[in-house]
Amino acid sequence: MTEALSLDAIAVNFGTMPGLADVTLTIANGERVVLLAPSGAGKTTLLRAIAGLEPVLSGCVSIGGRPVTNDPPESRGAVYLHQTPMLFPHLDVAANVAFPMRLRRVERDVTARRVAELLASVHMSELAGRKPGSLSGGQRHRVALARAMAAGPRMLLLDEPLASLDPGLRQEVRQVLARTQLDGTGMLIATHDLDDAVLLADRVAVLLGGRIAQVAPAAVLFRTPATLRVAAFLGIPNRINGRMERGVFHSALGQVPVRDTAPDGKTAAVFAADAVTVARSGERATVFGEVIEVHSHLRHPSIIVRCGTVALEALAPRPVPVPGTTVGLVIESSVIHLLPGGDDA
Amino acid sequence: MTRRWSGLAAFLVAAPVLVGVAYSLFASVGLRGGSGGFSAEPWTAAFADHRLVIGLAWSLWVAAIATAIASLAAILVATLFRSGTRSSGVARFLAVVPLPLPHVAAGVLGVLVLGQSGLLARGAFLAGWIDQPAAMPALIYDRWGIGLILVLAWKEFPFIALIAFSLLAGRGKSLEEAARTLGAHRWAIFRTVTWPVLWRGLAPAVVAVFAFVTGTYEATVLLAPSDPLALPLMTIERYTDIGVASRAEAHVLVLMGLLAGLGAVVLHEAVRAWDRPSA
Amino acid sequence: MISMPTVARRGLLPILLLSAFMPLAILMLVSVGRDWFFPALLPGTIDLTGWRTVLGSGARLRPALIASGVLAVATGVAAMVFGAFAGSAIASARGWRRVVGAGAAFLPVAAPPVAVATGLHATLLGAGLGSSIVGVFIAHLVPACGYTTLYFLGVFTVREGGFEDAARTLGAGVLDVIRRVTIPMMRRELLEAVLLGAIVSWGQVALTLVAGGGRVRTLPLEVMDYLMAGQDQLAATGSLLLAIPPLIAFGVLRLALRNVEMVLP
Numbered sequence: 001m002t003e004a005l006s007l008d009a010i011a012v013n014f015g016t017m018p019g020l021a022d023v024t025l026t027i028a029n030g031e032r033v034v035l036l037a038p039s040g041a042g043k044t045t046l047l048r049a050i051a052g053l054e055p056v057l058s059g060c061v062s063i064g065g066r067p068v069t070n071d072p073p074e075s076r077g078a079v080y081l082h083q084t085p086m087l088f089p090h091l092d093v094a095a096n097v098a099f100p101m102r103l104r105r106v107e108r109d110v111t112a113r114r115v116a117e118l119l120a121s122v123h124m125s126e127l128a129g130r131k132p133g134s135l136s137g138g139q140r141h142r143v144a145l146a147r148a149m150a151a152g153p154r155m156l157l158l159d160e161p162l163a164s165l166d167p168g169l170r171q172e173v174r175q176v177l178a179r180t181q182l183d184g185t186g187m188l189i190a191t192h193d194l195d196d197a198v199l200l201a202d203r204v205a206v207l208l209g210g211r212i213a214q215v216a217p218a219a220v221l222f223r224t225p226a227t228l229r230v231a232a233f234l235g236i237p238n239r240i241n242g243r244m245e246r247g248v249f250h251s252a253l254g255q256v257p258v259r260d261t262a263p264d265g266k267t268a269a270v271f272a273a274d275a276v277t278v279a280r281s282g283e284r285a286t287v288f289g290e291v292i293e294v295h296s297h298l299r300h301p302s303i304i305v306r307c308g309t310v311a312l313e314a315l316a317p318r319p320v321p322v323p324g325t326t327v328g329l330v331i332e333s334s335v336i337h338l339l340p341g342g343d344d345a
Numbered sequence: 346m347t348r349r350w351s352g353l354a355a356f357l358v359a360a361p362v363l364v365g366v367a368y369s370l371f372a373s374v375g376l377r378g379g380s381g382g383f384s385a386e387p388w389t390a391a392f393a394d395h396r397l398v399i400g401l402a403w404s405l406w407v408a409a410i411a412t413a414i415a416s417l418a419a420i421l422v423a424t425l426f427r428s429g430t431r432s433s434g435v436a437r438f439l440a441v442v443p444l445p446l447p448h449v450a451a452g453v454l455g456v457l458v459l460g461q462s463g464l465l466a467r468g469a470f471l472a473g474w475i476d477q478p479a480a481m482p483a484l485i486y487d488r489w490g491i492g493l494i495l496v497l498a499w500k501e502f503p504f505i506a507l508i509a510f511s512l513l514a515g516r517g518k519s520l521e522e523a524a525r526t527l528g529a530h531r532w533a534i535f536r537t538v539t540w541p542v543l544w545r546g547l548a549p550a551v552v553a554v555f556a557f558v559t560g561t562y563e564a565t566v567l568l569a570p571s572d573p574l575a576l577p578l579m580t581i582e583r584y585t586d587i588g589v590a591s592r593a594e595a596h597v598l599v600l601m602g603l604l605a606g607l608g609a610v611v612l613h614e615a616v617r618a619w620d621r622p623s624a
Numbered sequence: 625m626i627s628m629p630t631v632a633r634r635g636l637l638p639i640l641l642l643s644a645f646m647p648l649a650i651l652m653l654v655s656v657g658r659d660w661f662f663p664a665l666l667p668g669t670i671d672l673t674g675w676r677t678v679l680g681s682g683a684r685l686r687p688a689l690i691a692s693g694v695l696a697v698a699t700g701v702a703a704m705v706f707g708a709f710a711g712s713a714i715a716s717a718r719g720w721r722r723v724v725g726a727g728a729a730f731l732p733v734a735a736p737p738v739a740v741a742t743g744l745h746a747t748l749l750g751a752g753l754g755s756s757i758v759g760v761f762i763a764h765l766v767p768a769c770g771y772t773t774l775y776f777l778g779v780f781t782v783r784e785g786g787f788e789d790a791a792r793t794l795g796a797g798v799l800d801v802i803r804r805v806t807i808p809m810m811r812r813e814l815l816e817a818v819l820l821g822a823i824v825s826w827g828q829v830a831l832t833l834v835a836g837g838g839r840v841r842t843l844p845l846e847v848m849d850y851l852m853a854g855q856d857q858l859a860a861t862g863s864l865l866l867a868i869p870p871l872i873a874f875g876v877l878r879l880a881l882r883n884v885e886m887v888l889p
Binding site: 350351352353354355356357358359361362363364365366367368369372377421422425426432435436438439440442443444445446447448449450451452453454456457458462464466467468470471478499502531553556557559560561562563566567577580581584585595596599602603606 | 629632633636637640641643644645647650651654661662663664665706709710711713714716717721722724725727728729731732734735736737738739740741742743744746747766769770773823826827829830833834838844847848851852856859860863864866867870871873874
């Protein structure tokens with residue numbers, strides 16, 4: 001079974017300036033991959049290059065097992081969906097969805113049936129005769145998706161589909177995307193929103209510094225980021241530089257026991273806030289420090305503790321300690337992820 | 346996609362003008378039109394003719410005054426009637442109505458209104474200022490080109506006013522509001538906000554109008570005197586003359602007219618560059 | 625206390641009103657007025673002899689009117705097609721290419737018709753088109769294409785190109801996109817461009833005179849002849865015929881409310 005998308009060492013320019021280099025990625029049929037990157041990193045450029053709307057400098061794009069690097073957009077089998085749904089204003093909803101089939105000269109009754117099917121799948125059947133101008137944002141996204149599916153694509157390329165939506169609508173469209181039947185089609189969703197990555201993706205591809213820094217399911221990604229830069233982008237708060245010596249991690253925190261292994265030498269340790277808890281009485285603390293900040297309004301309240309030259313983020317205990325208190329912190333050694341090479345990684 | 350064709354498109358749209366200018370260049374030195382070889386004769390003959398220099402100066406004079414009147418009127422109307430005042434929409438509509446009127450019709454109106462037995466003269470008669478048509482000062486076919494200036498100013502006013510309105514309704518409006526909330530009075534607002542916005546935005550249009558009026562034929566042929574003879578009229582006169590030498594001189598005049606327009610553009614760019622540090 | 629600007633406004637409005645409507649009123653009055661001599665402010669009699677003379681069969685204005693109409697429509701359509709392609713091409717260019725393109729489109733608009741005509745005439749003569757209506761059509765095309773290119777340059781600059789991109793990835797080839805997306809979405813702009821090109825051609829005098837060698841007679845030329853022969857009434861009638869279509873077209877276009885960057889002297 002051929003893959004939906006295969007990118008091999010793709011290089012793309014941003015206009016006339018160098019942009020992306022050596023981008024390699026495969027997406028299987030029926031797989032939802034989130035392309036995660038900060039704004040301006042080149043997500044749109046990459047998607048457009050895959051769609052054939054931007055030129056590729058080098059490398060190979062294959063869709064459905066077929067190399068399409070030199071093919072025009074209309075014959076690649078990849079549909080590009082812009083951040084704001086580009087529904088044709090002169091056609092009503094049904095005609096918009098029928099558009100790809102009219103292009104391929106599909107017979108009218110077959111088209112009509114398929115259009116009805118697709119509209120039903122996105123719950124837009126009653127609005128089939130409306131013009132796009134009278135639809136809400138969420139409705140437009142649904143119609144755009146139905147229209148894209150009508151083209152029978154091997155790949156769906158969604159460019160920041162939730163960016164322009166209010167939080168309530170975002171949930172609605174996220175659900176539509178999550179529930180779309182993807183038989184024989186792959187989905188690549190570009191976004192800078194971490195929530196999208198967690199809620200939508202089978203795998204997440206992190207695009208940083210013009211390259212794919214890591215591809216992994218979301219859970220793996222957050223637990224074991226591949227580089228310090230990825231960890232910083234994901235918002236993992238505790239990133240400590242240090243050295244490995246015979247299985248022990250040395251840093252400004254002192255000696256920290258770790259389960260993870262790494263060769264001797266410069267190393268960085270990353271771990272989330274929930275790996276750090278305040279030691280209860282009788283518990284042996286890994287390190288001591290002074291509370292400098294309290295974030296009690298969050299879903300998971302946390303505290304920032306200064307331990308010497310390092311500031312650690314930890315889960316806030318009940319009752320929440322006030323700033324200035326000295327606390328002992330326990331760092332769960334099994335969750336500490338080591339990055340050999342430290343910030344050179 | 347269509348990016349590749351931009352070069353071809355630019356070439357096609359500009360080619361006739363460039364070809365025309367090139368032809369005029371060659372013809373003005375005798376290299377075209379069967380006048381037998383290179384010669385600076387047309388240029389020397391043209392400049393030796395006082396009428397040409399005077400005619401060129403006359404056209405520039407008319408263009409300058411007409412453009413100035415149109416611009417000042419446009420600025421006045423746009424400033425007084427900018428969006429927000431009650432009558433602004435009406436004023437804008439009224440200002441713009443003469444825009445599509447063909448220049449020939451404007452010329453006809455000039456004769457009907459400003460002629461010695463025209464409507465203005467009849468009004469003067471009614472007011473007792475004159476007692477016969479001949480006593481009416483000549484406003485058309487006159488040495489100063491007053492009638493022509495007035496008609497051209499009236500025809501070009503809507504174009505500049507349109508742009509002025511748009512400038513003041515856009516960025517200008519928010520800047521003015523900001524100034525007002527800072528406590529500035531009406532005159533100070535005009536001096537420090539309105540005028541700079543207008544000046545910078547209108548400059549290209551004013552230059553365009555000046556260049557256009559210098560070379561415009563339709564109204565000029567109907568309202569201008571035969572002495573001094575305006576530039577476009579001189580050009581046509583020499584071009585349609587049977588003598589070959591005249592044809593070459595006509596091309597000299599064409600180039601002079603183009604240079605005048607080009608000079609205006611260069612002047613505009615120079616002033617803009619000098620003005621830029623305060624932008 | 626009424627402020628000075630309000631006083632000024634109240635004084636200016638009547639003047640603007642006069643400036644807008646007096647000219648048409650005068651032309652209409654002159655066109656139907658007979659026995660209107662100095663110093664009368666109103667004509668002696670009102671009748672339609674002027675109109676009948678001008679429009680009646682055998683009148684020399686008829687063929688000129690038809691020629692003007694045919695030229696205007698032909699120029700409008702041709703300039704629209706050219707301008708749509710040229711304008712979209714230049715709008716998709718970036719950097720210096722775009723500046724050069726915009727400048728190139730501005731050239732035929734800014735160049736005085738007399739200048740354009742003299743240079744063009746020689747070429748037309750060489751092609752055997754001197755003094756022919758086809759030659760005049762080509763001459764009219766020069767400024768008209770400049771105007772329509774500038775117009776579409778403005779239109780395509782502001783417009784989002786996303787619709788065409790979306791259509792391409794949905795399976796539409798270049799021609800399909802133009803046919804099924806671009807043209808249907810731009811019906812209004814296409815009509816406006818035709819009207820723009822038509823207005824440019826309709827009012828041309830210098831180009832017609834030079835390129836047509838005086839042999840091709842159009843409406844503005846006839847009006848000028850009437851005036852210079854002292855036939856004021858016929859000149860006024862012809863002027864109305866000349867002025868009313870552009871005024872109506874302008875109203876239709878509502879250019880006053882749109883893209884001001886258009887140059888329309």
